[in-house]
Structure formats: C-alpha cells, structure tokens
Amino acid sequence: MRPLQMVDTLTQYHKIKAEVDAAVIAVMESAQFIGGVVVNQFAHNLAQYNGSKHVITCANGTDALQIAMMALGLQSGDEVITPSFTYIATVEVAALLGIKPVFVDVDPRTFCIDPIAIEKAITPKTKAIVPVHLYGHAADMEAIMKIAEKHNLYVIEDNAQGIGSTINFSDGTVKKTGSIGHIGCTSFYPSKNLGAFGDGGAIMTDNEELANRLRMIASHGQSKRYYHDVIGCNSRLDAIQAAILDIKLKHLDEYIAARNKAADFYDKAFAGHEKIETPYRDSKSKHVFHQYTLILKNTDRDALSAYLTSVGVPSMIYYPVPAHRQKMFDAFGGSDYHLPVTDWLTERVISLPIHTELDEAQQQFIVNHVLKFVNG
Numbered sequence: 001m002r003p004l005q006m007v008d009t010l011t012q013y014h015k016i017k018a019e020v021d022a023a024v025i026a027v028m029e030s031a032q033f034i035g036g037v038v039v040n041q042f043a044h045n046l047a048q049y050n051g052s053k054h055v056i057t058c059a060n061g062t063d064a065l066q067i068a069m070m071a072l073g074l075q076s077g078d079e080v081i082t083p084s085f086t087y088i089a090t091v092e093v094a095a096l097l098g099i100k101p102v103f104v105d106v107d108p109r110t111f112c113i114d115p116i117a118i119e120k121a122i123t124p125k126t127k128a129i130v131p132v133h134l135y136g137h138a139a140d141m142e143a144i145m146k147i148a149e150k151h152n153l154y155v156i157e158d159n160a161q162g163i164g165s166t167i168n169f170s171d172g173t174v175k176k177t178g179s180i181g182h183i184g185c186t187s188f189y190p191s192k193n194l195g196a197f198g199d200g201g202a203i204m205t206d207n208e209e210l211a212n213r214l215r216m217i218a219s220h221g222q223s224k225r226y227y228h229d230v231i232g233c234n235s236r237l238d239a240i241q242a243a244i245l246d247i248k249l250k251h252l253d254e255y256i257a258a259r260n261k262a263a264d265f266y267d268k269a270f271a272g273h274e275k276i277e278t279p280y281r282d283s284k285s286k287h288v289f290h291q292y293t294l295i296l297k298n299t300d301r302d303a304l305s306a307y308l309t310s311v312g313v314p315s316m317i318y319y320p321v322p323a324h325r326q327k328m329f330d331a332f333g334g335s336d337y338h339l340p341v342t343d344w345l346t347e348r349v350i351s352l353p354i355h356t357e358l359d360e361a362q363q364q365f366i367v368n369h370v371l372k373f374v375n376g
C-alpha cells in the first residue's frame with residue numbers, strides 16, 4: 001500500500017506528466033513568463049468552465065479576496081458579514097483594508113454560513129456578504145442572494161474550496177459556485193481541487209465594468225501601462241502555473257468524481273455509526289469534497305488523531321480555532337461573539353485523507369483504524 005497522505009499531488013502529476021512537462025517547457029522556450037497568451041487562454045477556459053463572463057487571474061486566493069473588496073470600493077468603517085468557521089484569509093483581508101469583519105454562525109449540517117444569521121447581523125454599515133463554500137459544500141446561495149438584493153449588499157463568494165460545485169436554483173437554473181455572487185474568488189494552492197505547482201488565484205465576475213476594475217487593481221491600478229488611476233497592488237499568475245492549470249482544468253470534473261467516489265466509500269463505511277456523523281450533502285447542490293470532514297460524538301478527538309498518526313493515517317482539524325477566537329481579532333471584539341454552532345463544530349470536526357488518488361485498500365485501512373478506535 002502506498003503511504004497515506006492528506007493529498008497526493010505527486011501521483012496525480014505522474015498521470016499527466018508528459019503533457020505537463022511539455023507545457024512547462026513550451027513556456028520556458030517562449031520566454032513569456034508573465035502574462036501573455038498562455039495566461040489569457042487559461043483565464044478564458046476557466047471562465048467557460050465556470051459560466052462566468054470574466055476571469056482575472058492573480059497570485060493567490062487571499063489576493064483574490066482582497067482585490068475583490070478593493071474593486072467594490074469597500075473601505076474603512078464598512079462591515080462585511082462572514083462566517084467565523086473558515087480559513088483565516090477570508091476575514092483577514094477585510095481587516096487589512098480596515099473593514100470590520102462581522103462574524104456569524106454556520107449551518108451545522110453544511111458547515112456554511114447560516115442565511116438567517118446573516119440577516120440578523122445586517123447594520124447600516126454592512127456592505128457585503130462573503131460566503132465560503134467550505135470543504136466543497138456550497139453555501140445556500142439562493143437565500144444569500146435574496147438577502148443581498150433586499151438589503152442592497154454585494155456578495156463575494158470565497159470559492160477556494162468549492163470550485164466545480166454546482167447549485168440548482170428553484171427557477172430551474174443550474175449555476176457553478178463562484179459565478180453567482182457579484183464576484184467569485186478562488187485559489188490554486190497546490191492542495192486545492194484545482195491546484196497549481198505553486199501559488200495562484202482567480203477572480204470571476206459577469207460585470208464588465210467590475211472586471212476592468214479588478215484587472216486594474218491587480219496591476220498597480222494601471223489603466224494603461226505607466227498610467228495609474230487608482231491604488232492597487234501587484235498580483236499575477238505566472239505563465240508556467242497557467243500552463244499547468246490549463247491542463248488540470250480539463251481533468252477537474254474527473255478529479256471531482258474521484259473525490260466523490262472516495263467520499264461515497266467513507267460514507268458507506270461509517271453509515272449509521274452512533275459516534276460518527278458523515279458529511280451532509282444538500283440535494284440542491286453538488287459537493288466537491290475538498291475535504292472529507294466528520295463530526296465526532298462522544299469521542300476524544302485528540303486521542304483519535306494521535307492514534308491515527310501512530311498507525312500512519314494522517315488527519316487534520318480544519319480549523320482548530322475559529323476566526324472570532326483568533327488573537328488577531330481581539331481588537332474587533334472577537335471573543336464577545338456568541339457563535340455556538342461554530343464553537344461546537346470546532347471541537348468535534350476531523351478531516352480524513354481525501355484526494356484523487358486514494359484507492360480502496362488505502363481507504364479500507366483508514367476506515368478500519370478509525371472504527372477500531374471509536375469502537376474502543
């Protein structure tokens with residue numbers, strides 16, 4: 001059996017090695033490392049895939065979120081509503097821009113922002129909602145967009161873990177996550193579902209004016225070369241990463257299917273267990289299983305994790321401290337928040353290895369050890 005890892009990007013690479021190596025060499029031979037045809041082609045193909053009119057590539061997912069907030073004109077004193085049960089980047093960029101992140105609770109089944117909690121947190125200063133499609137489960141975008149319309153708010157989707165997920169709306173339309181809000185942001189960090197061989201990110205929108213503004217901000221606020229209209233930043237996806245991503249994009253649906261197959265295996269193995277709650281799947285959306293995250297009941301999670309490590313099974317806690325309890329948010333009154341679902345989940349979640357290269361022998365080994373521990 002191959003050693004177990006949370007993600008196995010090496011085996012995945014080996015399956016497409018010839019194509020990837022040739023594409024990387026072609027970029028080197030072109031000597032066009034920044035911008036150019038390869039980057040544009042990837043942006044075009046990603047826009048097509050995601051059903052978004054415009055894709056602006058950038059250096060990473062954190063920058064994508066920051067540039068999105070800048071392009072929407074969010075500024076000091078404004079408030080954005082976000083989940084606390086998320087990766088720190090989502091809220092850190094708001095704080096960096098002087099915007100107040102207002103944390104709300106999540107739905108205990110989907111792990112995603114609770115629309116009812118959003119509505120309660122709206123104040124006259126609220127400018128935007130930032131839902132996160134956590135672990136690859138889509139947030140309830142239909143409800144969120146209704147709230148945003150009613151209160152005239154922007155929606156920025158943090159789609160770093162959700163790329164490829166789809167949502168069925170009640171009017172019969174089907175849309176990809178990241179194409180529903182005013183702006184969608186994603187990350188190509190190597191372990192993400194569409195991972196580069198380094199850093200990368202992208203911003204999506206259907207609004208042309210917004211697209212131009214996003215592009216300008218990602219490039220030093222330039223409207224044309226050496227003419228800087230607004231304060232921006234420097235955030236670029238390089239051509240080598242774009243070449244690799246363009247190849248991997250063609251396999252993304254296959255990768256998502258492989259993740260779902262692995263999730264099905266776990267679901268079946270843990271079904272009905274009194275101490276293990278398997279990930280909920282909403283019938284209105286497609287889970288892309290960036291993570292496979294269990295909720296443990298009446299189980300010593302640290303002891304399980306230590307046991308799994310001792311037998312060669314990696315596991316992770318995403319995330320051990322919710323954003324509102326991070327030291328960096330003390331100044332925002334982080335610890336004053338009452339987010340019982342977030343705290344409850346934070347103490348009970350554990351993520352098992354999930355990726356495109358897991359085989360059944362590996363999964364059976366993982367399952368056997370999890371069950372051995374929890375069954376005592």
Ligand SMILES: *Cc1c(COP(=O)(O)O)cnc(C)c1O
Nearest residue numbers: 060061062087089090160187189
């Ligand atoms: C990975 C991730 C980001 C940040 O992406 P980077 O490319 O690492 O900057 C933001 N939000 C979420 C939910 C993520 O998982």
